Amino acid sequence: MPTKTAQTPIDEICNRLWLAIAERKLRPGARLKEEDLSAVFSVSRARVRQALARLEVSGLVTLMPNRGAVVAEPSIEEARDIFFARRTIEDRLVERVCTNVTPEAMARLRAHLEEERAAHERDDTSAIIQLSGGFHLLIAELAGSRYLGDVLRELISRTSLIIAMYQSRAAPDCGPQEHEEIIRMIEAGDIDGTKRAMAKHLAHIENALDLKHDKPRQSELKDILARDG
Amino acid sequence: MPTKTAQTPIDEICNRLWLAIAERKLRPGARLKEEDLSAVFSVSRARVRQALARLEVSGLVTLMPNRGAVVAEPSIEEARDIFFARRTIEDRLVERVCTNVTPEAMARLRAHLEEERAAHERDDTSAIIQLSGGFHLLIAELAGSRYLGDVLRELISRTSLIIAMYQSRAAPDCGPQEHEEIIRMIEAGDIDGTKRAMAKHLAHIENALDLKHDKPRQSELKDILARDG
DNA sequence: GCAGCCGAGATTGTAGACAATCATGTTGAT
DNA sequence: ATCAACATGATTGTCTACAATCTCGGCTGC
Numbered sequence: 001m002p003t004k005t006a007q008t009p010i011d012e013i014c015n016r017l018w019l020a021i022a023e024r025k026l027r028p029g030a031r032l033k034e035e036d037l038s039a040v041f042s043v044s045r046a047r048v049r050q051a052l053a054r055l056e057v058s059g060l061v062t063l064m065p066n067r068g069a070v071v072a073e074p075s076i077e078e079a080r081d082i083f084f085a086r087r088t089i090e091d092r093l094v095e096r097v098c099t100n101v102t103p104e105a106m107a108r109l110r111a112h113l114e115e116e117r118a119a120h121e122r123d124d125t126s127a128i129i130q131l132s133g134g135f136h137l138l139i140a141e142l143a144g145s146r147y148l149g150d151v152l153r154e155l156i157s158r159t160s161l162i163i164a165m166y167q168s169r170a171a172p173d174c175g176p177q178e179h180e181e182i183i184r185m186i187e188a189g190d191i192d193g194t195k196r197a198m199a200k201h202l203a204h205i206e207n208a209l210d211l212k213h214d215k216p217r218q219s220e221l222k223d224i225l226a227r228d229g
Numbered sequence: 230m231p232t233k234t235a236q237t238p239i240d241e242i243c244n245r246l247w248l249a250i251a252e253r254k255l256r257p258g259a260r261l262k263e264e265d266l267s268a269v270f271s272v273s274r275a276r277v278r279q280a281l282a283r284l285e286v287s288g289l290v291t292l293m294p295n296r297g298a299v300v301a302e303p304s305i306e307e308a309r310d311i312f313f314a315r316r317t318i319e320d321r322l323v324e325r326v327c328t329n330v331t332p333e334a335m336a337r338l339r340a341h342l343e344e345e346r347a348a349h350e351r352d353d354t355s356a357i358i359q360l361s362g363g364f365h366l367l368i369a370e371l372a373g374s375r376y377l378g379d380v381l382r383e384l385i386s387r388t389s390l391i392i393a394m395y396q397s398r399a400a401p402d403c404g405p406q407e408h409e410e411i412i413r414m415i416e417a418g419d420i421d422g423t424k425r426a427m428a429k430h431l432a433h434i435e436n437a438l439d440l441k442h443d444k445p446r447q448s449e450l451k452d453i454l455a456r457d458g
Numbered sequence: 459g460c461a462g463c464c465g466a467g468a469t470t471g472t473a474g475a476c477a478a479t480c481a482t483g484t485t486g487a488t
Numbered sequence: 489a490t491c492a493a494c495a496t497g498a499t500t501g502t503c504t505a506c507a508a509t510c511t512c513g514g515c516t517g518c
Contacts, residue, residue, distance in 0.1 A: 034499080050282065066479045067500080274504095276502090294470085
C-alpha cells in the first residue's frame, strides 16, 4: 500500500503478500505455509511469522492455532460491515477536505488522477490496484486525520480481498471517472455534493459484487483444485 | 478490555499491561524491558515480545528498534485526532442503535449502567475504567458493526492513555450521569438528541484534559525520577 | 577543565533446534 | 463394506543460545 518501498524487512513481506492477495495471485482460502513463505522470500521463519501475525490483525489472513494460516475468506456480513465502516469514515473525511481546499491539495488530487489514467492506459493491474486505493488514502491525508487514515488503509486492504472474493464480472470497469467526479465536487467546495459522489462511488463498488448467495466457503476443496503457485 | 478473562496467554499479558497503563501504574514514557516483564509475568521473553508488538499496533507502546519499548506518549495533535475519530465513529454508531431499539438492548444498557453505579459506589478504580469503556463498546455491539466496534476498542485504549497523560484534575468526576443521559435519549428514539448527548459526553472528556502546553515529553528524566515498579 | 573517543555492560534482534499438535492413510474389527 | 482407532508424517508453537546494536562510564588529549 505504501507508495514507495517498505522500511523494515517485515513490512516488505506484508506488502508483497498484500499485493499478491489484492491481485488475486493468492486466492481467498489459499494456505500459507510458513516454511514455503520463508523459502520464497529468503527470510527466516520467524519473520514470516511476524508478518502473518500482522496481516491477521489487518484481517487479510486467518490464523488457526496449530493449523496454519490461510488467506482470509470474509463472509458476506463482514463484507457489508466493511463497506459500512468505509461509508462512515470517508463521509467524514471528505467533509473535512472540503472545508480546507487549497491549491496544493487540488494539484495533488489532479496529479494522482493523472497517474491513475496512465495506469489504466497501459493496463497495469498492479498499479491500478495501488493507485485506486491511494486516491482514498490521499483524501485521508488531505483531511489531516492520521488515525482515520490508518483505519482506512486497512479497510482498503480488506476491500481488495472482498473484491477478489465476490466480484461478479471479470473487469469491474471501475475507471477513474468517479474519482474525477469527486475531485470536481471538492474543487467546487460542495460538501453535500462531495459526500454524495463518494457515497455513490462506494455504493458502485459494493453493488458490483455478488453479495447474495450465502458463501463460497470451500477452503479445503479450493486449494486442492486451484493449484496455482 | 474484554469483559471476562483473556483467552490466550499473550492476550492475558496485553490486558494486564493495558490495565496497568490505564490505571497509571505505568506512566507514559516508562520503559518496558522485555526481561523484566518476562520475569513479572513468569513467561518467556518471546511471549512478551509478541505482546509488545501487538500493543504497538494498538498505539499503547512505542517500539524503538534496538532501543526497546516504552509506554507511548501521544502528542497533543494525536490526542485531538483520536477524539476526532471517536466523534466520527460513535456518532454513526448511536445513529444505528437508535434505529433499532429493542427491549433487550435497553435492558442490557440499563444493566450496564447499574454495574457502573456499583463500581463508583465502592470506588473500584479498575472496574470503573473497564466499565466506562465497556459502555461505549456495548453501544457498538448493539449497533451491530463488528469492525467499527474493534476500532472503537482501540480508540478507547488510546483515550485511557491520553487521559493518563493529560488529565488536569485528579478525579475528573466523570460519573455515569452522562451515560444515563445517552440511554434516555436512545430509549426515546431521538436520534439527534442521542448524537448530541454523545457529542457532549466526548467533548466533556476532551475538555477536562489539559491539551494546551506543548508537551511533557521527558521520557529519559521521567523514568529516572519516578522509579516505581 | 572540557570535549571527543573508546570499551564494557546491558538490551534487543535473530536463528536454529526441540516439543506439541493436527491431518492423513493404513489396519483391523464388526 | 464401512467405520473406528492408531500410527505416521507434516506443520506449527515455543524455548534457549548467540550475534548485533545501543547506552553509559571512564580515559586520553587538547
